[in-house]
Amino acid sequence: MEDTEPQNAAANGITPRRTNIKSVEILDTTLREGEQFSRAHFSFPQKIEIATALARFGVDYIEVGSPVSYPNALEELTTMVSQLKKRNSNSKVLVHCRVNQEDVDMALETGAYGINLFMGTSKFLQKASHGKSVEEVSKLACNMVEYVHSKGRFARFGAEDAFRTDLKDLLYICAALDEAGVDQVDFPDTVGGATPFEVYDRILEFTKRFRFKVEFHGHNDTGCGVANALAAMEAGAHCINVTVMGIGERNGICSLSGLVSRLYSLDRELVKQYNLVELPKLDKMVATILGVPIPHDMPITAPNAFTHKAGIHTKAILQDSQAYEVLRPEDFGIRRTLDIASRITGKHAIAARVRELELELEDADIAIITEKVRHAAGLEPISLENVDLIIKSHKPSSAGKED
Known part of the structure; x- marks a missing residue:
């Protein structure tokens, strides 16, 4: 029963x-x-x-x-x-x-x-x-x-x-x-x-x-x-x-x-x-x-408790946060972050950053930028500022085309 x-x-x-x-x-x-x-x-x-x-x-x-x-x-x-x-x-x-x-x-x-x-x-x-x-x-x-x-x-x-x-x-x-x-x-x-x-x-x-x-x-x-x-x-x-x-x-x-x-x-x-x-x-x-750091594995309050890095994770999180989160960071006054400055970043995360920067780029441009970021991050650690520089310095494939 x-x-x-x-x-x-x-x-x-x-x-x-x-x-x-x-x-x-x-x-x-x-x-x-x-x-x-x-x-x-x-x-x-x-x-x-x-x-x-x-x-x-x-x-x-x-x-x-x-x-x-x-x-x-x-x-x-x-x-x-x-x-x-x-x-x-x-x-x-x-x-x-x-x-x-x-x-x-x-x-x-x-x-x-x-x-x-x-x-x-x-x-x-x-x-x-x-x-x-x-x-x-x-x-x-x-x-x-x-x-x-x-x-x-x-x-x-x-x-x-x-x-x-x-x-x-x-x-x-x-x-x-x-x-x-x-x-x-x-x-x-x-x-x-x-x-x-x-x-x-x-x-x-x-x-x-x-x-x-x-x-x-x-x-x-x-x-x-x-x-x-x-x-x-x-x-x-x-x-x-x-x-x-x-x-x-x-x-x-x-x-x-x-x-x-x-x-x-x-x-x-x-x-x-x-x-x-x-x-x-x-x-x-x-x-x-x-005078000690919050442990890296402390639930909720660890510095990276709500940070997502892998491309497959960031793609899913952008669609539905429950895909890879059992806790809602906003209920604790915390904002989730996407670590896109890595060699395993994905195009969906880069596209989200492009939108945050209020830029408009074609899917083909996003794919090119993603590969540039992966390449740069594979050589040495980079920051979000480096990613933004790569995005902003990219010449869109549609540039110069006639209307």
Whole structure:
């Protein structure tokens, strides 16, 4: 029966829905996870600039670091929360905290919407980090969730290294947290070693069994950050962690641009609540602050993300942009470009440039110019200015003919 509806839809000329995802919330952790990127050292004015830009884009949550992470952290976090409230931001600020009442009390002082508690749950972290048993972790987490709730705040718990934690241990902790009324539980792929199939299977266990909302935080050590985020959402995860350009510890995590492009390509309704034209500005801002280029393969915001070069591509794009684009650049405030200054350019691209220059040339002239451009670009790299010079210096074959 499950296959009947898609088959009938296809038979009736209706495109079947490509995803089971109904909605998603984005938690941006550039100001926490992102600060763990080796090149990151944000000044306080830069943090305010980033937080304000994230709020303009409309992320659902902005996660910030612990108030005990450096000497004036509490003062900075309190000011940031206050400034975002003054701007009537809809983005909710969450403070990242150890399961420690002293830390939590300081985090509550900031006025933030909620507290993101975390503690290692795998055997690796039980041994190398805190030295506590699963039972002890569970009791500490539940007590602190109840404490945060007693202060009227949102309480989330992060099971650090969830995908290397025995499933029975995670289920034990989650059952206790569910009973304690935790709002959300984060399942991080802390070392980035999980496959999309493992993420889907494990996240499905939690979305089927428990009442709390499920969150996913996926590192990119093996290049699966976005793919694993998609798997988590398909399994019912409600909230996904991202950073601008995917920056973070080691190889970072799922990027904001990557997540948005993935969701947009499946169903634009999933990202309609976000101000998409702010996304390229965000990536450019953070790249400038860090002194690094936007990666050449970053979805949406890479310098050549919407540049078409091959002749067969440019011909099709001029007819219908969907021929070689799954994303609409104009929805992100970006213009597509045709790279016609190459040895693989095509006559349709050259003809389009001739029209842009408000010139009129016969098809035979376009063909000649195309070959001239290909020849010149084959000898050495050329620019659009070189192409324009070739076009303008060409003597039309109709020149000198009698009327």
